[in-house]
Amino acid sequence: MTPDLRRAIGLLKLSNQELAHEIALEARSNAALVLREPAQDLALSIFRREPHRQPPLAVPGGGGGMAEALGVAGSPGLHDHILSELRLSLRSADEIEIGEVLALSVSPWGWLDRDLGEIADELGRPVAQVEAVLRKAQQIEPAGLLARDLRECLWLQAADRDVLSPVMETILDNLGLLGAGKLEELADLAATSTDKVRATLALIRSFDPKPGLRFDPAPPPESEPDILVRRKAGGWVVDLNRSTLPEVSVDQDDAHTSEQRKKAEVLVRAVSRRNETLLRLAAEIVRRQKDWLEQGPSHLAPMNFATLAAELELHETTVGRLAAGRMMATPRGAVTLRALCSAAIATQNGDQVSAVALRHRISGMIAQEGRRPLSDAQIAARLEADGILLARRTVAKYRAQLGIASAAERGANSGVGCV
Incomplete structure (x- = not known):
């Protein structure tokens, strides 16, 4: 060598x-x-000095350890949250189409990661129409999602908390000075005292510069x-x-x-x-x-x-x-x-499905089972009807990996017997 x-x-x-x-x-x-x-990034350094991270949001519909068992970020996540919220607020098919592209264009931080002109060109829509949908999308909770940069992310959160004062706006327009610690220069620009700038800095540090990370269940x-x-x-x-x-x-x-x-x-x-x-x-x-x-x-x-x-x-x-x-x-x-990376499981028609996708599918069945819990044998039968042959004991193994109790235990917890 x-x-x-x-x-x-x-x-x-x-x-x-x-x-x-x-x-x-x-x-x-x-x-x-x-x-x-x-x-x-000097602006982001104000958060590095005093780390701030919101706890991850709960992942409904799954048992303990589901995200770890899946091996990848579980669902619902950032994409799904944005899409579900947009479908509630957007009315026309054109708006929903734009919203779907916006949702796919966020970074893991929750910021919009593409230029609006590029998105408009891809969809064949006017930039003004894309921007109008973005403004609606930026009303999604938590505030700060789909911001185009750090300033806008913090601006949206300040507006949401009703603390968007002239001093706050001046500081957000000059985040580089804030990150460099030039508080006196900021005080001059905002026509206020350095104490007021420090108080505003403390408030800004209570914001979340990366709100998208809150949707990562891992x-x-x-x-x-x-x-x-x-x-x-x-x-x-x-x-x-x-x-x-x-x-x-x-x-x-x-x-x-x-x-x-x-x-x-x-x-x-x-x-x-x-x-x-x-x-x-x-x-x-x-x-x-x-x-x-x-x-x-x-x-x-x-x-x-x-x-x-x-x-x-x-x-x-x-x-x-x-x-x-x-x-x-x-x-x-x-x-x-x-x-x-996930192992392949063959289907009856010769296709293959990953073990991770299969576990996610089993989790989805259980999440939608209603008042009568599905047994492992019933889940295996439903999978077989879709062309996927999986032994009952394998279903039980995958269910356990997801942290989901047996049908008998789920039925006992809900007061309903399993069939």
């Missing part, structure tokens, strides 16, 4: 933040390695996601999370030894190879799981490391190293790449 390949393999298992730490350690001992940290990830998935015209765009990745290059100054430059060059090539391979893997997963992104867990496609490796012409162990622990932020929540 060449030094380049050995180093690249060693970096495959690292998350973006772990990779940044590794590069920083190398840069301390090698002056030929140039490290440029990613630019930080626990918040311990680190920032490595990959970002966004809806764009004609499909989905996959990118590395550059806010967690430093840029590295080699300083060719003669002051550095040839050994230092050689080591730096090996690391730079290894980082580039690692990033390129991770991006290729994520893009292939998103291509295969497009239906999951757009329609939810019941549409998760069967997928495993072997098929991914064959498609990408990589070794299966390489795919395993890349997927282990790598987080991907999507409008359906933050998920690991590994969680989107």
